[in-house]
Amino acid sequence: MTTEVRVPTLGESVTEATVATWFKKPGDSVNADEMLCELETDKVTVEVPSPAAGTLGEIVAGEGETVGVDALLATLTEANGTAAAPAAAETKAAAAPAPSDASSGGGSAPVPVMVPALGESVSEATVSSWFKKVGDSVAQDEMLCELETDKVSVEVPAPASGVLTEILAEEGATVNAGGKLAVMSAGEAGAAGGTDAGPAAEADGATSTGQGTGVKNAPSAEKAMAEAGIDASQVKGTGRDGRIMKEDVAAALAAAKSAPASAPAPAQVRGPVTADDAAREERVKMTRLRQTIAKRLKDAQNTAAILTTYNEVDMTEVMALRNQYKDQFEKKHGVRLGFMSFFTKACCHALKEVPEVNAEIDGTDIVYKNFVHMGVAAGTPQGLVVPVIRDADAMSFAEIEKAIAEKGKRARDGKLSMAEMQGGTFTISNGGVYGSLMSSPILNPPQSGILGMHKIQDRPMVVNGEIKIRPMMYLALSYDHRIVDGKGAVTFLVRVKEALEDPRRLLMDL
CATH class of the missing domain: 3.30.559.10 (Chloramphenicol acetyltransferase-like domain)
Structure with missing residues (x-):
């Protein structure tokens, strides 16, 4: 059975959008409500979920194309009989990774370790300490690391039992709420060398910098940056996985324009320090608190x-x-x-x-x-x-x-x-x-x-x-x-x- 994937309602007075990113390609298996693509309007970014479990067929509107409300984006072949098995297995693995998955011969699925909710009005934190290192076995809910925000310290527990395969945010790194901290391999230690860690690390590198090769910026953002003559490294992306959106470019331009007027007073300059004194000093970075x-x-x-x-x-x-x-x-x-x-x-x-x-x-x-x-x-x-x-x-x-x-x-x-x-x-x-x-x-x-x-x-x-x-x-x-x-x-x-x-x-x- 074929199901159509169409543009959802975009909001009051908004009639069209640009297809910013496809997260799936034709032939990929998808679960119901799994995100297929992201649309960008002049006001908001809209994610389009899959209406059913199945296989993505033809993509009708490619990235960069402008589409109207209810326009056809893609077709989906709904799962039935044996075709439904991959989606069901994927759902089960994502919901509850277990040691039995590792012994099935296919290896354990990677489990991301994410930054938890940090509290009202707090959007970022600093990784203050890692209690585990790559290759360590951890139990579910065992503390992996500690984050420090402006006001409190937040401990991050392991989402499942397994092995810590990769640390993506080292001590001292600044991470955003909902960002990825590390990757685990659920189950036995033998699954630690899974090949999925590489792509995960690449994707998270793009998340932390907004400029990774695995993440495409919104077409409208690319156009705006080209017109303004600025580089992507000068813009902080707020879209999915750190993608730069059109409004991010506008914010960067506004900040650059107001910077001379609102520049802070110069920091207090230290007096001259002799080499002997400098050797006996200790410099410690101030905590966020x-x-x-x-x-x-x-x-x-x-x-x-x-x-x-x-x-x-x-x-x-x-x-x-x-x-x-x-x-x-x-x-x-x-x-x-x-x-x-x-x-x-x-x-x-x-x-x-x-x-x-x-x-x-x-x-x-x-x-x-x-x-x-x-x-x-x-x-x-x-x-x-x-x-x-x-x-x-x-x-x-x-x-x-x-x-x-x-x-x-x-x-x-x-x-x-x-x-x-x-x-x-x-x-x-x-x-x-x-x-x-x-x-x-x-x-x-x-x-x-x-x-x-x-x-x-x-x-x-x-x-x-x-x-x-x-x-x-x-x-x-x-x-x-x-x-x-x-x-x-x-x-x-x-x-x-x-x-x-x-x-x-x-x-x-x-």
């Missing part, structure tokens, strides 16, 4: 009108309450009672009275948050991260302590997801754990406030006309003066101080 931290901190200084106000709090009552109930608290709730839950509760109460500290600027609007997603800054070997405790204002002391302990452990282990570090409305940073006596924290954009905690230190204080030794802590509130006035900032800090010096106010919502 450290680069992002640097950029965000500088952006915060360049954007917000950051001001800091200070106060000090007598921790006597909080420490006495904690010492009195910490054993019972841990026995009942299974988590230690720390100071962070007191500070989180105090901040949530103060934010209700001074809502602008819990707000953010969006263009010419001020967005007030009727909830508190509390960011808790945590230092890790990789750098500073800020996991977010959602709806902290609705949590009990025990729930807050459990959330902080869990987020802190995940941060140290590098297991935090993107979602766990997004959406915070206010942040607490505890520099006191490192011995800091006083500091001015920097805002975590787009938030308008951050509270800095510091070291608890015994100091002589005047209490009711008498000098007494008290455990004191300096507090620092950095805020965005564009939205928070001095009165609001001082009021917030005073309310936090009052709640901590008399914790009963927290219970009575005062």
Whole structure:
């Protein structure tokens, strides 16, 4: 039975497209919904799937031809009887490669190792470490490598048991979401030398550079590059397997045109270094996380009108309450009672009275948050991260302590997801754990406030006309003066101080 492959609907007001690439050639076996070709319109790229399993017959519209909606692209002979067996076997092999495939005499099918989803708004990562090398046997779900994004580290597990036959993205290479990292041979180690690895590597080389010989650029893109007089190496392809599309050429031309106007300030020039000093230096490339931290901190200084106000709090009552109930608290709730839950509760109460500290600027609007997603800054070997405790204002002391302990452990282990570090409305940073006596924290954009905690230190204080030794802590509130006035900032800090010096106010919502 012959089936026609036709041009699908291309979108509103789009009536024609150019055949950019055929992924199959006449005589190839295809599965239902397997991609046959790619069409390019003036707005989008459209992939055309196979309507059924079978064998591709005649290709009516070749690459570079312009076709209208519902035009005939190719014919397909549907599989029946014995003809269906190759497609079925191919589907089975792709779905579940097993050791029995290797013993059938035909060798194991190559299994690609792909870059997983990296999170919202994250499109690329750097390969930081490979845990396996070519030729190593691996079990399914065993960790192959680790990727580093701007915010988190992502471990990549093996999609199947087998042998790692080729690494396509070495340590330090930048890869895109959905790109290919390596090729595995599923099943026994004897299948590691399969001949399919070569074409796979060639195709992925084209993916990473966009200029590989195995990938053809869109005809319209070739024409645009020729007219503009630019080389393909100057354009980053965003199409399938790194193919350069027409819009990629336009983007490259626009970037080149705006480059002189938006060129960044020259990097700081190092002073003269003697040969002896140079021999004793060590140069280490900044991690993507450290680069992002640097950029965000500088952006915060360049954007917000950051001001800091200070106060000090007598921790006597909080420490006495904690010492009195910490054993019972841990026995009942299974988590230690720390100071962070007191500070989180105090901040949530103060934010209700001074809502602008819990707000953010969006263009010419001020967005007030009727909830508190509390960011808790945590230092890790990789750098500073800020996991977010959602709806902290609705949590009990025990729930807050459990959330902080869990987020802190995940941060140290590098297991935090993107979602766990997004959406915070206010942040607490505890520099006191490192011995800091006083500091001015920097805002975590787009938030308008951050509270800095510091070291608890015994100091002589005047209490009711008498000098007494008290455990004191300096507090620092950095805020965005564009939205928070001095009165609001001082009021917030005073309310936090009052709640901590008399914790009963927290219970009575005062």
